[in-house]
Amino acid sequence: MAVIRTEHLSHVYSEGTPFVKMAIQDVNLSIEEGEMVGVIGHTGSGKSTLIQHLNGLLKPTSGKIYIDGEDMWADKAKLREIRFKVGLVFQYPEYQLFEETVYRDIAFGPKNMGLSEEEVDKRVRQAAAFVNVTEEMMNKSPFELSGGQKRRVAIAGVLAMNPKVLILDEPTAGLDPKGRDRILGQIQEYQQDQKNTVLIVSHSMEDVAKFAKKVLVMNQSKVFMYDDTEKVFEHASEIEQMGLAVPQVTKIFMRLADMGYPVDPHTYTIQAAKQQVLRLFEEQEAKQKKGGM
Amino acid sequence: MNDFIKAQGISFSYHVEEGQQPVSVFEDLDVTIHEGELTAVLGHNGSGKSTFAKHLNAILLPSGGKVYIDGMDTADEEKLYDIRQKVGMVFQNPDNQIVATVVEEDVAFGLENIGVPPKEMRERVDRALMDVGIYEYKKHAPHRLSGGQKQRVAIAGIIAMRPKCIVLDEPTAMLDPRGRREVMETIQKLNREYGITIVLITHYMDEAALCDRIIVMDSGKIILDDTPKKVFSNVRELKTVGLDVPQTSELIYEFLKEGYNLPKDVLTEDECIKAITTLFRRKGIKPAKPEQQTEDCSQEIV
Numbered sequence: 001m002a003v004i005r006t007e008h009l010s011h012v013y014s015e016g017t018p019f020v021k022m023a024i025q026d027v028n029l030s031i032e033e034g035e036m037v038g039v040i041g042h043t044g045s046g047k048s049t050l051i052q053h054l055n056g057l058l059k060p061t062s063g064k065i066y067i068d069g070e071d072m073w074a075d076k077a078k079l080r081e082i083r084f085k086v087g088l089v090f091q092y093p094e095y096q097l098f099e100e101t102v103y104r105d106i107a108f109g110p111k112n113m114g115l116s117e118e119e120v121d122k123r124v125r126q127a128a129a130f131v132n133v134t135e136e137m138m139n140k141s142p143f144e145l146s147g148g149q150k151r152r153v154a155i156a157g158v159l160a161m162n163p164k165v166l167i168l169d170e171p172t173a174g175l176d177p178k179g180r181d182r183i184l185g186q187i188q189e190y191q192q193d194q195k196n197t198v199l200i201v202s203h204s205m206e207d208v209a210k211f212a213k214k215v216l217v218m219n220q221s222k223v224f225m226y227d228d229t230e231k232v233f234e235h236a237s238e239i240e241q242m243g244l245a246v247p248q249v250t251k252i253f254m255r256l257a258d259m260g261y262p263v264d265p266h267t268y269t270i271q272a273a274k275q276q277v278l279r280l281f282e283e284q285e286a287k288q289k290k291g292g293m
Numbered sequence: 294m295n296d297f298i299k300a301q302g303i304s305f306s307y308h309v310e311e312g313q314q315p316v317s318v319f320e321d322l323d324v325t326i327h328e329g330e331l332t333a334v335l336g337h338n339g340s341g342k343s344t345f346a347k348h349l350n351a352i353l354l355p356s357g358g359k360v361y362i363d364g365m366d367t368a369d370e371e372k373l374y375d376i377r378q379k380v381g382m383v384f385q386n387p388d389n390q391i392v393a394t395v396v397e398e399d400v401a402f403g404l405e406n407i408g409v410p411p412k413e414m415r416e417r418v419d420r421a422l423m424d425v426g427i428y429e430y431k432k433h434a435p436h437r438l439s440g441g442q443k444q445r446v447a448i449a450g451i452i453a454m455r456p457k458c459i460v461l462d463e464p465t466a467m468l469d470p471r472g473r474r475e476v477m478e479t480i481q482k483l484n485r486e487y488g489i490t491i492v493l494i495t496h497y498m499d500e501a502a503l504c505d506r507i508i509v510m511d512s513g514k515i516i517l518d519d520t521p522k523k524v525f526s527n528v529r530e531l532k533t534v535g536l537d538v539p540q541t542s543e544l545i546y547e548f549l550k551e552g553y554n555l556p557k558d559v560l561t562e563d564e565c566i567k568a569i570t571t572l573f574r575r576k577g578i579k580p581a582k583p584e585q586q587t588e589d590c591s592q593e594i595v
Contacts, residue, residue: 176337245470252569280576
C-alpha cells in the first residue's frame with residue numbers, strides 16, 4: 001500500500017503579492033511502504049516545499065495528501081497523530097538541539113507522544129544505537145559534542161519517535177566524505193531493520209546512486225520523474241541540464257558509449273563500472289581463444 | 294614567486310574547561326603559500342584546517358611559532374589593520390556574512406569602514422559586482438538571491454577591498470551543484486585574471502582538483518602537499534584519513550589494483566577516457582563505429 005500519496009498537490013507562495021510563486025504544481029505521487037527514496041532537484045525546484053507538505057508543515061493550496069491512507073487535512077484533530085507518523089529531519093538539524101543532556105534531547109519527541117517512561121527509555125537507547133551515539137555521550141551537554149556527533153544526536157531524536165516515514169533534508173551537508181558515508185550507512189541500516197519508508201533529499205547524485213532504490217526528481221515545481229534509480233539515471237543528460245551534477249563515472253561511460261565502445265552508458269557507481277569492464281575483458285579473451293583454435 | 298603566507302612552526306591549542314588539559318589542534322606546523330597560488334586545503338572534520346585558516350588574517354594567533362602575511366607578523370597588533378586588508382575571508386554560511394538590505398550596499402560596507410571616497414567607492418563596488426557576475430542584481434535584496442548568488446555577493450564585498458589574498462572556508466558547503474559551480478568559476482577567475490592568492494578549504498574533491506596545489510591535513514599535520522594529480526594518486530592514503538578522491542582517480546585505481554598497467558595520476562575525465570580506451574585497445578576491444586572516433590582516440594596512438 002502507498003504510505004504517501006498526493007493528488008494534484010499544488011502550493012502557491014505569497015498569493016496576491018508581486019512575489020507570487022507556484023512552488024509545486026499538480027504533484028501526483030505514490031510512495032510505497034518500505035521504499036528508500038532519493039529526492040533530487042536544484043534550489044527552487046520545489047523539493048523542500050514538497051517535503052514540508054508531507055508532515056503537514058505546509059497546507060496545500062489545492063490538492064490532497066494521504067498518509068497511510070488517511071487524508072491529512074480532512075480532520076484537524078487528527079493532524080497531530082498523522083504528524084507523528086512522518087518524521088522530518090531538517091538541514092543542519094544540530095542547530096535545533098536545546099536540552100541539557102543528549103539523553104533528554106533524544107527523549108523530547110517520544111515524551112511528547114505521551115509514551116510511558118519505560119517506552120521512552122527503550123526508544124531513546126534504540127535510536128541512539130542506530131546512529132552510534134554512545135552511552136558515554138548520553139549525559140553530556142549536546143553542545144560539548146563535535147559537529148558530526150551533534151548531527152547524529154539530532155537524527156536520533158527523530159528516529160526515537162519511530163515514524164513510519166522518515167524524511168531527511170540533506171543529512172550529509174557540510175560533512176567530510178567519511179562522515180557522509182557513515183550517516184548514510186546508518187540510515188540505510190535503520191531502514192533495513194525497521195522496514196519503514198525513508199526519503200533523503202540530496203544534491204549529490206553520487207550519494208543517491210549509492211543508497212537509493214528509487215529516485216524522485218523535482219524540476220520547475222513539478223515531478224520530472226519518480227522511478228527506479230537505474231531508470232532515472234538513463235536520463236542523465238536531461239538531469240545534468242537541470243543544473244544537477246551527474247556522477248563523473250556516468251559521464252565517462254556515456255562518452256565511451258558515444259565513441260562506439262560496447263559499454264553501458266547508464267553506469268553510475270565505480271564498482272558497476274569496474275565489473276562491467278572486467279566482464280568485457282573476459283568476453284574478449286574467450287572470443288580470442290575461440291578464434292585461435 | 295613571493296612567499297605571501299609563511300607559517301613557521303605554529304601550534305594552537307584551546308581549553309575546553311577550566312583546569313583541564315588543553316586540546317592541541319596542531320603542533321609545529323610549517324606552511325608556505327606563494328603569491329598567486331590557488332591552494333586547496335583538505336582534511337576531515339576536526340583535522341585543524343579551519344583553525345589554520347583563521348590564523349591567516351589574525352582571527353586566531355598561534356600559541357607557538359609565527360605567521361607572516363606578506364612579511365608582517367600577525368601577532369603585531371599595529372599591523373592588524375594592514376593584514377586584514379590584504380587577506381579577506383569568506384565563510385560557509387552566506388546568510389551570516391551579509392549585513393545590508395541591498396546588494397550594492399552590502400558590497401560597499403567594507404569600503405565605507407575604511408573611508409573610501411564616494412566616487413571611488415562607486416567604481417570599486419561596480420567593478421566587484423561585475424567580477425562576480427552579479428551586477429544586474431545590485432539593487433536587489435540579498436535574501437531573495439540563491440545561495441550561490443549570496444555567496445558571490447559576500448565574495449564581491451571582499452574583492453571590493455582589493456585584497457591580495459582570499460581565504461574561503463567551505464564556501465560551497467551549503468550550495469547546490471549550480472551554486473557550487475558559480476562560486477568555483479568566480480574563484481578561478483579571480484585567481485587567473487587578478488593573480489589573487491586563494492586558499493580554499495573544502496570537503497569536495499572535485500573542487501580541490503581544480504586548484505594548483507592541495508594540502509591535506511590530518512590530526513593537525515600536513516600529510517600530503519602537492520599538485521592535484523600527485524595528491525589524488527594516493528587513493529588508499531586519502532581514504533584512510535576519511536577523505537575521498539574524484540571518481541576518475543578511483544576508477545583507474547581499481548584497475549591498477551587488478552594489476553593493469555595504467556598511469557597512476559589520472560585526474561580529468563579526458564585522461565580517464567584515454568586510459569580506459571588504451572586498455573581497451575590493448576585487449577583488442579574496438580569501437581563499433583570507428584568513423585565516430587573522437588580526437589581522444591587518435592591522439593593516444595603514440
